[in-house]
Amino acid sequence: MSGRPGAVQTGRQACRHVIIGHGPAGLSAAEAIRALDADASITIVSEEPYRFYSRPGLAFYLAKRVPQEQLFSRPDAYYRHWRIDTVHARAEGLDPTARLVHLAGGRRLPYDRLLLATGSAAALPNVPGIDLAGVVTLDSLSDTRTILDAVRQARSAVVVGGGVTALELIEVFLARGLKVHYLLRRARYWSSVLDEAESGLVLKRLRDEQVEIHTETELGQVLGRKGRVAGIETRAGQRIGCEVLGIAIGVQPRLELARPAGLPTRKGVLVDGHMRSGVKDIFAAGDIAEVSDGDAPGHLNMLWPVAIATGRTAGANMACADLADGPAAHGDTAGAPGALYRPGTPFNVCYLADLWVSIAGQVSPAGADDDLRHAGRGSSEAWQAASPDGDALRVVSGRAPGAYQRLHVQGNRLAGAVIMGDQRLATPARYLIEQAIDLGPVRAALLAPGADLAQVLLPFYEAVRA
Ligand SMILES: Cc1cc2nc3c(=O)[nH]c(=O)nc-3n(C[C@H](O)[C@H](O)[C@H](O)COP(=O)(O)OP(=O)(O)OC[C@H]3O[C@@H](n4cnc5c(N)ncnc54)[C@H](O)[C@@H]3O)c2cc1C
Incomplete structure (x- = not known):
């Protein structure tokens, strides 16, 4: 951290940038703004009690591969150096007309430019018993505490779902000494990405670790005792006893602020190549952003490097007076100045x-x-x-x-x-x-x-x- 970021002094009134979300998209945006504007005020709002940490590292921490401190890569000095203020509070609503963010507890935060970088959250299946204590997902550092509490007294776990997170949960439960059952809805693992041989290789390794794999098996309901998970019943009626149920059926962009505020959304918040939403001076980046240049649906990218790249683009454009003051119509990118996000190879x-x-x-x-x-x-x-x-x-x-x-x-x-x-x-x-x-x-x-x-x-x- 050498030199003072944001060397360009503009002389105009300091612009108030508010960023909701303290993940890679939010933080990269803050850095990009500061690099271009020394005077701006930059406030990152997060409902979590922590500063920036590595979400991909959570499972490594839970499986005892890295200590918790290793998840945090930005010391207090970093925030002082970049002059980024942090607020730990849940944003409960947006008022794009008055340019206000409503925070839990009644506080209101005015902004000139706003970035939504609220990420995504694990989806839950709609089955009876899904609210019982002991049903766990892995989105955040707070979830790791819930998981550690749940496994403490547990002897066995069931994991439902696919992709990276299901395997991470399995590894965590194995590392904590639990017997693990894995329910796969289809005949093989992660069939939208892996072919049969690749999936077979993964499943063989899981079987070698004594994971019991139930293919073509769907969760029917969660069974409980005294408010806690006591087992599951499959749709075919098979019962499996367990004290922990890990759910990993995918994630959904967190659109609870964007939709009521009138931002155009499809799967995510629709943004153009400058990461502008359809509402003036509101940008979106990271997991919640669906970059689209018109009618064609965009892709959701639930990837750390994409969050950094889109956050950086959003920040550069938030700091760019010409672009941010211009029209905010979605799809109107032709000829617009400013940084343009170019999707790389995911x-x-x-x-x-x-x-x-x-x-x-x-x-x-x-x-x-x-x-x-x-x-x-x-x-x-x-x-x-x-x-x-x-x-x-x-x-x-x-x-x-x-x-x-x-x-x-x-x-x-x-x-x-x-x-x-x-x-x-x-x-x-x-x-x-x-x-x-x-x-x-x-x-x-x-x-x-x-x-x-x-x-x-x-x-x-x-x-x-x-
Ligand atoms: C367990 C796990 C494993 C992963 N593995 C990989 C991997 O291997 N490779 C990879 O590329 N990616 C991986 N990812 C995905 C990657 O972490 C995300 O794509 C990335 O974190 C998205 O960044 P983001 O900034 O969009 O959102 P996030 O990092 O999710 O941050 C969202 C922020 O918004 C805040 N927030 C949300 N709503 C509100 C609100 N209303 N008020 C205030 N604050 C709010 C949250 O507190 C949080 O600070 C993994 C994620 C997890 C959880």
Whole structure:
């Protein structure tokens, strides 16, 4: 932290920026504003009692892989340096006409520019008993306390759902010594992203850890005793005793402020490439933002790096008088000044059943069925985007003990990749996708039956990078 951020002194009246949400989108926006405007007041509002922390790190903390302190990366000095004020209170309503945020307890916060970066929250299935104590989700640091309380006296747990979070909950319960049952709505795990072999690899590892897997099994109701979870009953009538029930059926953007305030929404808050909502001087970024340039639905991206990128764009535009003072009509981006968000290759590295897994680009057909009923945390709807017309997609895969690589080749380009286990191909694959590198010189070798994908791609990657 050297130098004073926000070197440009404008001389105009200080602009009041209010940011609701203290995650990566909110904090990146605050930094971007300060970098452009030394005079502005910047206030971040969060209903949580903590400052910025790593949400992807929560499961690592719960599974005893990292200490809690490691989740916090910004000391008090950081907030002083960037001159960011923080308010710990729940925002209960917006008044875009009076430019006010209503906080719990009756306090009102005036703003000139407002960013909504309220993230997303775990969805719950609509089944009897879902309100019982011992039903847990993993969204926040407060949830980790609830989970730790729930597992203290527990001997067994049931986990329902798919994607990254279901596996994280399973790992947490195993690390805490619980017997775990895993209910999968379909025949395999995370079928909208992983193919049969990849899913099989994950499920085998779970079985090796004594997880009892119930495929094609749906939660019917939660059984209780004295207000606490005592078991579950499946739709087929099977009963499984447990004291903890982990739910991971996906997340939904938190739109409870945006909708009543009249912001146009679809799956998320609709924003243009400048992250402007349809209401003047209100921006949105991170998990809640659906970037769309007109009628076509945008993708929800529940990814940390996307939250940083969209937050940064929003902040740069909030600080930019020309843009923010201009029209705020949604879809009106043509020719507008200011920072423009350009979606990159959605990418994630996650840890599934003791296996590092990297996922990049288009990896799955549109509309694939899944255990997740909503967007999955740590994933992007763009992974399921339909391939553009033109050359057919060729899927090549390579295997080694405990490792699996899948590449989607479209014409002469790499469109997507799933790399499980050995991660040597992860960065090269991401680079080749992002840079749309012409695979011409190695395409035939790559598509040859039984090709060693790493042997073909690694030297090629080194050569194109040189
Ligand atoms: C367990 C877990 C694992 C994950 N794993 C990965 C991963 O492997 N890779 C990856 O890329 N991403 C992962 N993610 C997703 C990633 O953390 C999110 O995409 C990212 O945090 C979104 O950032 P955000 O700033 O939009 O919202 P968030 O980080 O969710 O922050 C939202 C903020 O808004 C505040 N808020 C909401 N409503 C109100 C209100 N009314 N009043 C006041 N404050 C409010 C909240 O308190 C919070 O501070 C994971 C998330 C979780 C929970």
